[in-house]
Amino acid sequence: xxxVAVEGLLKGLEFNLTDKDFFIxxxxxxxxxxxxxxxxxxxxxxxxxxxxxxxxxxxxxxxNPLEVxxxxxxxxxxxxxxxxxxxxTIFLFxxxxxxxxxxxxxxxxxxxxxxxxPIEELKIPSYEEAPFILKVISGPxxxxxxxxxxxxxxxxxxxxxxxxIIFTDLSVSKNNSKLIVNSDGSxxxxxxxxxxxxxxxxxxxxxxTKISTDDLITVGxxxxxxxxxxxxSETIYSPAPSFEIKEEEKKEEEKVSTxxxxxxxxxxxxxxxxxxxxIVFIVFISFFGLFKGHDIEVNxxxxxxxxxxxxxxxxxxxxxxxxxxxxxxxxxxxxxxTKKEELFYELSxxxxxxxxxxxxxxxxxxxxxxxxxxEDQESFRSVNVLxxxxxxFELAGSVADTxxxxxxxxxxxxxxxxxxxxxxxxxIDEILESFVGAKLLEYNLSAIxxxxxxxxxxxxxxxxxxxxxNFDNFISLMEKTNGxxxxxxxxxxxxEQNARIDITQNYKVTGEASINGENxxxxxxxxxxxxxxxxxxxxxxKILENTILLEKDELKYKIDYSR
Numbered sequence: 001x002x003x004v005a006v007e008g009l010l011k012g013l014e015f016n017l018t019d020k021d022f023f024i025x026x027x028x029x030x031x032x033x034x035x036x037x038x039x040x041x042x043x044x045x046x047x048x049x050x051x052x053x054x055x056x057x058x059x060x061x062x063x064n065p066l067e068v069x070x071x072x073x074x075x076x077x078x079x080x081x082x083x084x085x086x087x088x089t090i091f092l093f094x095x096x097x098x099x100x101x102x103x104x105x106x107x108x109x110x111x112x113x114x115x116x117x118p119i120e121e122l123k124i125p126s127y128e129e130a131p132f133i134l135k136v137i138s139g140p141x142x143x144x145x146x147x148x149x150x151x152x153x154x155x156x157x158x159x160x161x162x163x164x165i166i167f168t169d170l171s172v173s174k175n176n177s178k179l180i181v182n183s184d185g186s187x188x189x190x191x192x193x194x195x196x197x198x199x200x201x202x203x204x205x206x207x208x209t210k211i212s213t214d215d216l217i218t219v220g221x222x223x224x225x226x227x228x229x230x231x232x233s234e235t236i237y238s239p240a241p242s243f244e245i246k247e248e249e250k251k252e253e254e255k256v257s258t259x260x261x262x263x264x265x266x267x268x269x270x271x272x273x274x275x276x277x278x279i280v281f282i283v284f285i286s287f288f289g290l291f292k293g294h295d296i297e298v299n300x301x302x303x304x305x306x307x308x309x310x311x312x313x314x315x316x317x318x319x320x321x322x323x324x325x326x327x328x329x330x331x332x333x334x335x336x337x338t339k340k341e342e343l344f345y346e347l348s349x350x351x352x353x354x355x356x357x358x359x360x361x362x363x364x365x366x367x368x369x370x371x372x373x374x375e376d377q378e379s380f381r382s383v384n385v386l387x388x389x390x391x392x393f394e395l396a397g398s399v400a401d402t403x404x405x406x407x408x409x410x411x412x413x414x415x416x417x418x419x420x421x422x423x424x425x426x427x428i429d430e431i432l433e434s435f436v437g438a439k440l441l442e443y444n445l446s447a448i449x450x451x452x453x454x455x456x457x458x459x460x461x462x463x464x465x466x467x468x469x470n471f472d473n474f475i476s477l478m479e480k481t482n483g484x485x486x487x488x489x490x491x492x493x494x495x496e497q498n499a500r501i502d503i504t505q506n507y508k509v510t511g512e513a514s515i516n517g518e519n520x521x522x523x524x525x526x527x528x529x530x531x532x533x534x535x536x537x538x539x540x541x542k543i544l545e546n547t548i549l550l551e552k553d554e555l556k557y558k559i560d561y562s563r
Contacts, residue, residue, distance in 0.1 A: 001017040001018060001055060001078075001093065001094070001095055002014060002015060002016055002017060002093075002094060002095075003015040003017065003034075003084070003091045003092070003093055004091060004094070005089045005090070005091050005092075006090055006091070006092045007089070007090040008087075008088045008089035008090050008193075009038055009087070009088040009089050009173060009174075009194075010036060010037070010038065010089040011089070011193075013036075013089070015034045015091075017048060017050065017055060020033070020050070021049065021050045022047060022048065022049045022050065024044055024046075024047055024060075025045050025046040025047070025048070025086060026041060026042055026043050026044040026045040026046070026060070027039075027041045027042065027043050027045070028043035028044060031043065031044055032044065036086060036087060036089065037174070038086075038087040038088055038089065038195070039170060039171070039413050040087040040088050040195075040414050041061075041064070041086060041087035042060065042061035042062075042063060042064060042410060043406075043410075044060045044061075045060055045061045045066075045086055045087070046058065046059060046060055046066055046086060047060055048078075054077055054078075055077070055078040055093070056075065056076070056077055056078070057073070057076045057077075057078050057084065058074070058075050059073065059074045059075070062407060063407050063410050063411060063414075064087065064410075064414075066084065066085065066086060067084070067085035068082055068083070068084050069082060069083055070085075078093045079093070080093070080094055080095060081093070081094060088195050130147025130148055130149055130229060131148070131149070131150060131185070131228065131229055132147070132148035132150075132187070132213075132227065132228055132229060133145055133146070133148065133226070133227045133229050134146040134147075134148055134165065134179075134224055134225075134227075135224060135225055135226075135227055136167075136222060136223070136224045137223055137224060137225065137318055137320070137331050138221075138222070138223040138318070138331055139167070139169055139220070139221045139222030139223055139420070140167070140168055140221065140222065140420055141167050141168060141222055146165050148179065148181050148187075148226065149181065150181050150182065150183050150184075151181065151182065151183040152180075152181050153179065153180045153181070154178065154179045154180075154181075155175055155177075155178055155192070156172075156176050156177040156179065157172060157173055157174050157175040157176045157177070157192075158170075158172045158173070158174055159174035159175060162174065163175060165179075167219065167220070167222050169219075169220045169221055169222045170220070170413075170419070171196055171220030171221050171419070172194075172196075172219050172220035172222060173192070173194035173195050173196070173220075175192045175194075176191075176192060176194040176196075176198065176219045176220070177189065177190065177191055177192060177194065177198045177205075177217075177219055178190040178191075178192055179226075185228075186210055187210065187211050187212075187226060188208055188209070188210055188211070189205065189208070189209050189210075189211050189217065190205075190208045190209075191205045191206075196219070196220055198217070199217070199218040199219075200215060200216070200217055201215055201357075202216070202359065211226065213225070213226050213227055213228045214226075214227070214320065214322060214327070214329060214357070216329065216331065216357070216359050221418060221419070223331060223359070225320070225329070303321055303323060303350070303352050303353075304321055306350055306352075307319055307321060307328065307347075307350070310343070310346045310347060310350075311343075314332075314334060314339070314343055314390075315390070316332045316333040316334065316389075316390035316391040317330055317331070317333075317334065317343070317360065318330075318331050318332050319331070323352075325355075326352055326353055326354030326355070327353075327354060327355050327356075327357060328347070328353050328355070328356045328357065329356075329357045329359070330356060330357065330358055330359060330360055331359045331360070332359075332360060332361070332390070332391070333360070333361045333363050333390040333391035334360050334361070334363065334390055335362075335363055335364060335387065335389070335390050336362065336364050337362055337365075340360060340362065344356070363387045363390055363393070364387055366385075366393075366417070367384075367385040367386065367387050370385050370415070370416060371385055373415065377411065379399065379404050379407065379408070380397075380399065380404075380408055380411070382399065382454065382455075383395065383396070383397035383398070383399065383408060384397055385416075385422070391418075391421050392421060392423070393418060393421055393422045393423065394422070394423045394425055395412065395423065395424045395425060395426055396425050397426055397427070397455075398426060398427040398428070398429050398432070398455060399426060399427075399428060399429065400428075400429050400430065401428060401429070401430050402428055402430070402431075405426065405428050408426065409424070412424070425482060427455070427482060427483030429452060429483075432452060432481075432483045432484075433452060435481070436450055436452070436457065436478070437450075439474060439477060440474070441555070443467070443470040443471070443473065443474045444464075444467055444470055445463050445467065445470060445471060445474060446501060446555045446556070447461050447462055447463060447501050447556075448460070448461040448462075448463055448491050449461045452484070455483055455484060455485040455486070456484075456485065456486045456487070456488055457478055457486070457487045457488070458488045459487070459489045459491045460490050460491055461491050462491065462492055463491060463492075463493060464493070464494070465493035465494060465495070471491075471493070475487060475489070500549070500556045500557055500558040501555060501557045501558070502557075502558055502559075502560070503538075503550075503557050503558070503559060504558070504559050504560045504561070507524050507525055507535075508524070508525055509522060509523065509524055509548070509559065509561035510523050510524075511523035512543075521543075522543055522548065522561075524548075524559070531543055535550075537552055538550040538551070538552045538557060539551050539552065546560060546562060547559070547560055547561070548561070
């Protein structure tokens with residue numbers, strides 16, 4: 001018998017069920033026989049047990065239960081042809097799948113799909129020789145660049161064996177999207193039935209679409225755009241005019257030029273010419289003396305510098321400016337709608353910007369929507385998402401135990417869109433309570449009782465007033481402890497005798513013996529014990545009037561009695 005993935009994220013995956021008597025299916029390589037690389041699959045998601053000729057399917061996931069033939073089930077005896085949904089993949093349970101798979105291929109022979117196209121082995125061209133550049137502007141691969149050649153196709157995903165452009169992004173499918181660069185420079189974008197989809201300018205892609213340069217494409221948590229490296233430009237120039245000089249004109253000019261040289265100037269003509277030259281020279285010098293030399297400052301504004309200056313107060317926003325169209329692309333995170341309005345107001349004062357392609361994420365809006373979803377999960381109602389600053393989220397609050405914490409982590413990985421920007425500071429109550437109890441013993445404050453309610457530590461009881469410094473140090477430590485936001489102290493300092501743990505209700509004192517007014521023995525639960533003796537492991541350290549003082553494991557106890 002076999003399980004074969006026929007639909008979904010892991011289509012084509014095949015598991016043989018004949019090697020063992022049971023199999024564990026899940027995401028954890030160390031615990032599972034069959035590993036599914038799917039974030040919606042639990043660490044241990046399902047179990048298949050073989051009993052005689054029967055295969056029993058058992059659900060192990062609370063967050064995303066199994067479905068058999070579109071019905072959620074916990075335990076089920078598998079039958080030939082059953083379809084099992086595990087995470088985002090549907091598996092077929094069958095003894096021989098060869099004929100069925102061949103039939104499927106025959107039915108689809110005439111269909112043109114992206115999976116039928118042969119993908120040639122290609123080499124990603126270098127930045128210098130590629131006509132197009134894929135630039136990653138946000139996500140785990142921010143800053144990466146890939147060259148794209150014409151008349152080529154590229155698979156985008158995280159599978160190093162089958163993908164041409166590889167993103168190290170957990171939310172990207174193995175084969176997520178496909179780019180086709182045609183010989184005429186047009187670019188086609190397709191989604192390869194990916195789990196999280198492919199988005200073009202924040203709209204999910206449902207069919208093959210022609211894209212243009214500077215369109216914003218998002219896969220998983222990675223955003224990129226295609227940039228045409230060579231922009232068409234034209235230079236208008238005029239050739240220098242050429243003139244043909246007729247032979248006659250040349251001769252005439254030569255004749256004139258030689259004739260004046262032969263002429264003789266009179267003395268009056270020479271004096272007049274000299275005087276005129278002196279006057280012209282004086283006027284020329286006087287004219288330029290009217291002006292003082294000053295450096296002329298030319299204030300040339302560079303659009304990118306002006307935009308960068310405005311974005312200095314918005315560190316999480318990146319931009320791309322196209323001067324030929326006057327278009328500005330904005331990508332990144334901002335805290336509130338008010339901050340976004342402030343940014344757009346400042347940008348509106350730049351005359352060279354004609355239009356703005358807005359891809360800014362409002363972080364408080366993301367947090368509010370996700371917190372509303374958390375309130376619907378009963379186990380996670382004490383958890384919420386906070387925004388400390390743009391693009392930095394914090395998961396705060398508390399859960400009851402480690403199992404609930406693991407379920408929370410799985411839920412966050414599957415549902416929160418910016419896991420790479422989320423700092424998980426959720427506290428596990430059972431671990432926190434153990435920590436507080438251990439510290440009370442360490443500071444000799446064992447008589448104090450405590451309770452933790454909604455991250456508030458409530459202290460009650462009495463403590464030895466001689467231990468006041470220990471108590472203050474304990475309070476100081478608790479104020480710095482993650483998971484405790486407030487301390488309510490109703491514990492009071494008292495005499496050492498009153499600060500002991502009271503075990504009176506477990507023992508009945510019915511008699512005593514004393515010498516010279518000092519008690520030396522006492523009758524407890526029908527047994528005579530003396531000073532220094534032990535009862536049930538408690539060492540009697542002192543017998544006072546109406547009180548017996550005891551110690552055990554460095555803790556101090558008391559038994560009250562009346563004569």
